Amino acid sequence: MFGFLGLCFGMLVRLFRGRQSLLLENLALRQQLVVLKRRHPRPTLALFDKLFWVVARRVWSAWKHSLIIVTPETVVRWHWTGFRVYWRLVSGVRKQVGRRQTPKELRELIFGMVVENPTWGAPRIHGELLMLGFHVSERTISRWMKRAPRDPDRDKRRLAFLRNHREAIAAMDFFTVPTITFGVLYCFFVIRHDRRRILHVNVTKHPTSLWIVQQLREAFPFGSAPRFVLFDRDAKYGTEIPAAMRSMKIKCVRTSFESPWQNGVAERWVESCWRDLLDHVIALDERHLRRLLSEYVRYHHEDRTHLGLGKETPNCRAHSKASGRVLSQERLGGLHHRYDRAA
Numbered sequence: 001m002f003g004f005l006g007l008c009f010g011m012l013v014r015l016f017r018g019r020q021s022l023l024l025e026n027l028a029l030r031q032q033l034v035v036l037k038r039r040h041p042r043p044t045l046a047l048f049d050k051l052f053w054v055v056a057r058r059v060w061s062a063w064k065h066s067l068i069i070v071t072p073e074t075v076v077r078w079h080w081t082g083f084r085v086y087w088r089l090v091s092g093v094r095k096q097v098g099r100r101q102t103p104k105e106l107r108e109l110i111f112g113m114v115v116e117n118p119t120w121g122a123p124r125i126h127g128e129l130l131m132l133g134f135h136v137s138e139r140t141i142s143r144w145m146k147r148a149p150r151d152p153d154r155d156k157r158r159l160a161f162l163r164n165h166r167e168a169i170a171a172m173d174f175f176t177v178p179t180i181t182f183g184v185l186y187c188f189f190v191i192r193h194d195r196r197r198i199l200h201v202n203v204t205k206h207p208t209s210l211w212i213v214q215q216l217r218e219a220f221p222f223g224s225a226p227r228f229v230l231f232d233r234d235a236k237y238g239t240e241i242p243a244a245m246r247s248m249k250i251k252c253v254r255t256s257f258e259s260p261w262q263n264g265v266a267e268r269w270v271e272s273c274w275r276d277l278l279d280h281v282i283a284l285d286e287r288h289l290r291r292l293l294s295e296y297v298r299y300h301h302e303d304r305t306h307l308g309l310g311k312e313t314p315n316c317r318a319h320s321k322a323s324g325r326v327l328s329q330e331r332l333g334g335l336h337h338r339y340d341r342a343a
Contacts, residue, residue, distance in 0.1 A: 166193035
C-alpha cells in the first residue's frame with residue numbers, strides 16, 4: 001500500500017519537471033538496467049560505467065536521486081581516483097633529478113663487508129669495491145657505513161677463533177647409556193677439533209676424578225697434549241682435573257653453565273654415536289659397550305664421511321677408481337656399510 005502511494009506521488013512530481021531532467025533520468029536508469037542484465041553471477045561495473053557516472057555527477061545536479069546500483073560515495077571515490085591518476089600522469093618526472101641513488105645490491109654488499117670485517121675502514125672497502133667493478137666514491141661508502149650494524153655476531157667471532165686454533169684444541173665430555181638391567185654406564189671420550197678424531201674412549205660405572213686423570217694420560221701420551229682442552233662444568237671433574245691438565249701444560253677452557261652448544265664438536269659426536277649405534281643396540285655390560293664403542297670409533301675414523309670435513313673421513317679415506325664393480329662391506333654388524341670398487 002505504501003509502495004503504491006509512493007509510486008503515485010513520484011508520478012505527480014515528474015509531471016511538473018522539465019523534459020531535459022526526465023531525459024537524463026531515463027538515460028541513467030537505462031544505463032543501470034544494462035549493467036544488471038549482464039550475464040555474470042554478480043553485476044560488475046566496467047570502466048565505461050564508472051566514467052558515465054563521473055560525468056553525470058559533473059553535469060547533472062539531481063544525479064543522486066536516480067542512482068540505485070551503487071552509493072553516491074562510491075561515485076565520489078571513483079572521481080577522486082581518476083583525479084589522482086590524471087595528475088600522476090601529468091606531473092610524472094621523466095628525467096632523474098639530483099644525485100643518483102646507490103643500488104640496493106651495493107648497499108647490502110657494504111653492510112656485509114662492515115659486519116664481516118669490523119676492522120676495515122672506508123678506504124679498504126672502497127678498494128675492494130673497485131676490484132669488483134663498482135664505481136662509487138669513498139665518501140658515499142663512509143655515509144653508508146654509518147648505517148651498517150656495528151656489533152657483529154659474536155657467534156661468528158667465536159667460530160673464526162675456533163677455526164684458527166682447531167689444530168690446538170681438543171674437547172672431552174661424558175654421556176650416559178642405560179643397560180639391559182636398568183643400570184647406567186658413563187662413557188668418557190676425548191675428541192680433537194681439527195680432524196674430528198676420537199683420541200680416547202672408555203666406559204665405567206663410577207667415574208671419579210682419579211679415573212678421569214688416568215684417561216687423560218692415556219689420551220695424551222708422550223707430550224702429544226693439545227694446547228687447549230674444552231669441557232663443561234660437570235661436578236665429576238672437581239679440582240683434580242684442572243690441576244692435572246696444568247701439569248701436562250694444557251690450558252683448561254670451561255663452557256658456561258648449561259651451555260652445551262659451546263662444546264659443539266663433542267656434542268655433535270655424541271649425537272652421531274646415538275643415531276648411528278646406540279639407538280639400535282642394548283648394552284649388556286661394560287665390556288659389551290666398550291667393544292661397541294671401539295668398533296664405532298674405527299668406523300668413524302675410517303669409513304664414515306663428515307660434513308665438517310668436506311665429506312672426507314678423519315683418516316683421509318682413499319677415493320676408489322671410477323670403474324669396476326662396487327663392493328659392499330658390512331660395518332657395526334650390518335647397521336652400516338662401506339662401498340668400494342673391486343680392484
